Amino acid sequence: MAAPSPISSTDVAIVLVAAGRGLRVGGPLPKQYAMLAGLPLLAHTIEALAFLGAPIQPVIGPEDASLFDAVLATLPSSTRALCRLPVIGGHTRQASVFAGLEALQTGTQKIVLIHDGARCHPSAELLSRAVASARQYGAALPGLAVSDTIKQIDTQGFVAQTQERATLRAVQTPQSFIYSLIYAAHQNAAQKKIANLSDDGAVAEWAGHRVHVFPGEATNLKVTEASDFAVMERLMSVDLSDIRVGQGYDVHAFGPGDHVWLGGVKIPHSHALVGHSDADVLLHALTDAILGALANGDIGSHFPPSDPKWKGAASDQFLRHAVELVRSRGGMIAHLDSTLICEAPKVGPHRESIRAKIAQICSLPLDRIAVKATTSEGLGFTGRSEGLAAMALATIRLPYSPT
Ligand code: MG
Numbered sequence: 418m419a420a421p422s423p424i425s426s427t428d429v430a431i432v433l434v435a436a437g438r439g440l441r442v443g444g445p446l447p448k449q450y451a452m453l454a455g456l457p458l459l460a461h462t463i464e465a466l467a468f469l470g471a472p473i474q475p476v477i478g479p480e481d482a483s484l485f486d487a488v489l490a491t492l493p494s495s496t497r498a499l500c501r502l503p504v505i506g507g508h509t510r511q512a513s514v515f516a517g518l519e520a521l522q523t524g525t526q527k528i529v530l531i532h533d534g535a536r537c538h539p540s541a542e543l544l545s546r547a548v549a550s551a552r553q554y555g556a557a558l559p560g561l562a563v564s565d566t567i568k569q570i571d572t573q574g575f576v577a578q579t580q581e582r583a584t585l586r587a588v589q590t591p592q593s594f595i596y597s598l599i600y601a602a603h604q605n606a607a608q609k610k611i612a613n614l615s616d617d618g619a620v621a622e623w624a625g626h627r628v629h630v631f632p633g634e635a636t637n638l639k640v641t642e643a644s645d646f647a648v649m650e651r652l653m654s655v656d657l658s659d660i661r662v663g664q665g666y667d668v669h670a671f672g673p674g675d676h677v678w679l680g681g682v683k684i685p686h687s688h689a690l691v692g693h694s695d696a697d698v699l700l701h702a703l704t705d706a707i708l709g710a711l712a713n714g715d716i717g718s719h720f721p722p723s724d725p726k727w728k729g730a731a732s733d734q735f736l737r738h739a740v741e742l743v744r745s746r747g748g749m750i751a752h753l754d755s756t757l758i759c760e761a762p763k764v765g766p767h768r769e770s771i772r773a774k775i776a777q778i779c780s781l782p783l784d785r786i787a788v789k790a791t792t793s794e795g796l797g798f799t800g801r802s803e804g805l806a807a808m809a810l811a812t813i814r815l816p817y818s819p820t
Contacts, residue, residue: 429471429548430526430596432517435459435485435534436478436506439641449534450484452782453646454653455749457484460491461537461653464747467496468541469548472524475503475534476517491780493745511614515603521596528552529599530591531617535640538649539591543634550631551593556621558593559633560586589633592617598626657749657814663709665702665809671802679757679764679805680771680788681733681778686762690805693722693729698807699788700732703753703775706811707739711746733778740779748815750781757790758799758806764790 435449449459466473477485482503489497504520506513514531521529528551532539543559550557563585569578599617602624606614614620618628640649674689678697690696704716720727720735743750753775757764764771772786779786793800 426469426471426528426548428525428527429469430521430524430529431466431469431471431473431591432514432521432529432531433462433466433473433475433534434506434510434513434517434531434590435462435481436476436513437510437535438478439535446484447478447481448640450481450488451646453537453640454650454657455751455781455785456491457488458537458640458646459485459488459534462532462534463488463492463500464496464744465537465539466530466532466544467499469530469544471499471530472501472521472526473499474501474517474521476506476513476520477503479505487780491744493741495745509613510616511603511606511612511620514617514620515607518596518600518603522600526596528593529596530593531599532591533639536590536637537640538652539637540634543637544591546631547591547593550629551595554627554629555595555598556593556618556626557629557631558588558616558618559591559637560588560630561633561635563587586630587633588616588618588630589637589639590616594621598624602626654814656747656816658817659748659815660751661710661712661813661815663706663711663811663813665705665707665709665811666806667698667701667705668798668804668806669696669698670804677762677805678732679762679767680755681731681736681774682767682771684762684767688802694720694727694735695729695732697732698805699755699757699771699809700736700775700778702807702809703755703811704732704735704739706753706809707736707743707750707813710811710813711739711742713742733774736775736778743813743815746815748813750779750785750811750813752785752787752812753779753781753809754787754811755789755807755809757788758793758808759790760792760795760800760802764788 439448450457504516567580568576571577602620621628669690669692671688672691676683677686677690678695680699768788771788775786776783798804
C-alpha cells in the first residue's frame, strides 16, 4: 500500500498528551513507556505523527523526563527534530492539554491536532482527514459507528434508557481544531474552573462550538490493557512483514596497546586492535549485518576509512547510524546475533556488559541481543592471536512494499 503524499501541514502543530499514570497490567512503567514490538509505545506514536512533518508538543508526567528522553533516543533524528521540549501535564487530561496548548502559544500554527500518546497507530490517511476537517469545520473528532447497542443504566444497575445506535459514535484522537478556537475554549474553562471535561471535543462543545465528526479508524486503538498490547503487536507485525537477514564479518589485527574495544566496552588486554577507528570488530560486524539486511552498502561506503573524520572514532556511531536507517524506513530490528573469534581476551566475563551496551546503542531490549565467543583451537590467524574476528547476523523487519 503506497503511503498518501503528505498534505500541506506547514501551519499545523500537534499536542501529544502522554502525562497519564496508567500502568500496563503487570508492568512497572506508565503504559506509554512500555515496550511494544521492540520500542516504547510512545515512540511508535511519535513516528506515526511525524508523517505530518509538523511540530509536536509533548506533555509528560512530572517524573517522566528521563523516560521521555529514552523514547527520543530511539527515534530517527529527522523525527526527533519535530519534537519540542516536553511540558509537564496537570492533574487531569484537560489540564494537561491546556499546558500543551499554552506551550504552543509562541508557534505559528493555525491548526492543532490533540492526540493521545497511547494511540500509537493512527494512519497517514487519518491524520490527513483530521487536518482537512479542522480546516473545513473548525472543530472535528474522529468517530467510529458503534456496533454494540448502548444502554444507559441507573444506580441499581437497571436499564434507564436505550440509545439510538445509528446516531452514536465512539470518538478517538487526533481531535483537530482551529488553534485559536480550542485555546480560547480551554482558557475559558480553566478560568471558570470547569474541570474534567472528558475530551477536547467536550471542551469545544462546552464553549458553544459546533463539532464535526469525521470517520475514525478501528486500528487506531487506545492501548490500555495488556491484551491491547498483544492485539497491537499483531496488527503492527502484519505491517512489518518484509523480514530480512543480513550478515557482517570483520577482522582487526592485534598491535601494541593495553586494551581492546569490543561491543562498545573497553576490555583490558595485552594488546590493542589496530584500525582507522577504534577497531571495534564487533560493532563493525553488527553495523555491516544491518546494512546487509537493508541492502544498503557496507560500513566502508557509509564511513569511508579515507575520511580523516573517522580516525580514532568511537564505533557506536556507526551502529547507531545503521539502526536509524532501519527506523527511518519504518522498520525494526528483531534480533542481533554475533560471535567473537579469539583465543584472548576471555569474552565470558564481559558478555553481559557487552550485550547491555549494544542494547543501549540500538535502543533494543536485552533479549534481542546475543553475544557468543569461541576460540579457533589454536588454528589460523585467530588461533595464533594475530588478530580478532567477529561475525554477526541481523534480522530486521520492514514494512512490506510490493515494488
Ligand atoms: Mg572494522
